[in-house]
Amino acid sequence: MLEVKDLHVTVEGKHILKGLNLTVAAGQVHAIMGPNGAGKSTLSAVIAGKEGYEVTQGSITFDGQDVLEMEIEERARAGLLLGFQYPVEIPGVKNIYLLKAALNAKREAEGLGEIPAPEFMKLIKEKIAFMKMDASFLQRAVNEGFSGGEKKRNEILQMLVLQPKLALLDEIDSGLDIDAMKVVADGVNSLRAADRAILMVTHYQRLLDHITPDVVHVLVDGRIVKSGDAELAKELEARGYDWVLEESAA
């Protein structure tokens, strides 16, 4: 589904990703772990299309399409959705309005008409109940005055509504207490499906206690240096990253 080949990225002249390779198949959950500054967030930003990241070499394909040739919104409409580590506040714009606009943009790209209002309300009610969010969330401005946990729930809520083919989750566990973590993890787990892939970027193993990945990758200094199953994450938690570095250098 997602294929990253020999990806080199510079940010403000600094070489961050240095030949990253990654293949994610439908139905799988992948976790990318690594020390701070290894390039984890850069990878998700580049896949989503954020400005300021220069791809100097390599390719990203998604369902056979050249992602780097697509506009940001085209990527989202094609089913590639990024959950933010720090979702931005948009004063005056109601959550429900953003959700509806996003859903309709996707439907339009799929050749469907706008979603009828009753159908939309039914869908939203079901999803906010699942995320244990109060209906008043919908009427509040996007992320404005939300706590860290509320923002993350809101990111997952958008995923549940938009049903991406590939969910990219950037440090979705940061700033969550244990209850919120559970709700967020339940949300992510509910997204697991044979025709969908999930790619999580995380610093900590604890998220993986709740969402068991099929594949764990270790990203160090702009490259994936080791891949394994869920056990690898536990080993990293216990032993840190140094041994991986030594192993890859050897």
Added chain:
Amino acid sequence: MASEEMEQLVRRDYKQGFVTDIESDTVPPGLDEGTIAFISQKKGEPQWMLEWRLKAYHQWLKMTPPSWAHLDYPPIDYQAISYYSAPKKPEDRPQSLDEVDPKLLETYEKLGIPLHERAALAGVAVDAVFDSVSVTTTFKEKLAEAGVIFCSISEAIREHPELVKQYLGTVVPTSDNYFAALNSAVFTDGSFVFVPEGVTCPMELSTYFRINAANTGQFERTLIICESRAQVSYLEGCTAPQRDENQLHAAVVELVALEDAYIKYSTVQNWYPGDEDGKGGIYNFVTKRGDCRGDRSRISWTQVETGSAITWKYPSCVLRGKDSIGEFYSVAVTNGRQQADTGTKMIHLGEGSRSSIISKGISAGHSNQAYRGLVKIGPRAKGARNFTQCDSLLIGDQCGAHTFPYQEIGNATATVEHEATTSKIGEDQLFYCQSRGISEEDAVSMIVNGFCKDVFQELPMEFAVEAEALLNVTLEGAVG
């Protein structure tokens, strides 16, 4: 987003630019006593009105144009302007829409405001000012039943001289400022509203002003009076055709609210802003003032200003009555080479008077915008309160936003609060929306509309929708 894309995003063509070909009955350019006598005669005015105009003219001759505003424009040649223009045969004005020139109706169609539909669907009475003479008035009968007078100012001068004499110039004196004096001398039309004691006007009143004849200044004069416990909501919406020469516009609006009366005055302004170099846009020098004359009276100004090359406009409230309330809600959008110096004055004279100011300025392109506001608390205005919030949003890095708040507090019991913010439209906000599949253009409009929410919610419902659409058109432009 790269800055050139940002630039493209805010560049757009003026969508309402077109000219309707109706023969005008226009006086040659120039201004002297003869011109004023001509206008007065054309309007069939009584002698006292002519004298009032001439007095204003002589005051104007001794005045100089104001230079304190943060605006830059060449001196205006007042002798190069034609001061009267009317569709031919004004005495044969149509009595219904069927009699209206189809070209005029077409004009409304292009504006997206099909008059007949609007009037019928929204229950709005429309006193359409086309150039200087009202060509059609609807729903007059229903209003008459309620005792509400809604007509052109010219008609009011002829039919209700006692009311006009009593109130005209009492809120904005002829000598108030340079443009008000000029307007008093040469005003050609505008609206008159009188809501008698205890009456709530049964419908929103709305006037669409248009400037149509080339090189003709438009000088409206509007007077709205609400007697005790009376209420009215009035909307003024403007668009103008594309032009090469600058068009001067100097309107005066006077509002009078007696005891417990409430006047809500909303404006959606979309005049031609000029081309990319700022050439040909409307010069808009407006004096708008409301007088909360009675105790517990309330006047609320809501404005959405998107057009004009130059905007000089400070809708104000004189809070004379005890516990009277003044409100000012404003969204001003400037783009291209537009310049706007706008804001409000809240003059607290009455005990316990309160005022709120919420101003949202959006600057894009090479435009420049200033908020200028005065909050003055008089010595007898015990316990007066003001809250001011003034936010600026910048799009791109070629525009400017400035804030000039003035406070004159003559009373220690007063509470005056001022909050101001300036922010750049966030690339992070844009990226967030786009990464949800929303196009860049829709994202900008969503963010800007969100920024303006506090003001839009003050507009009457159907106009709020219109205002959002207008904002989208204003900031629309070739993405990609």
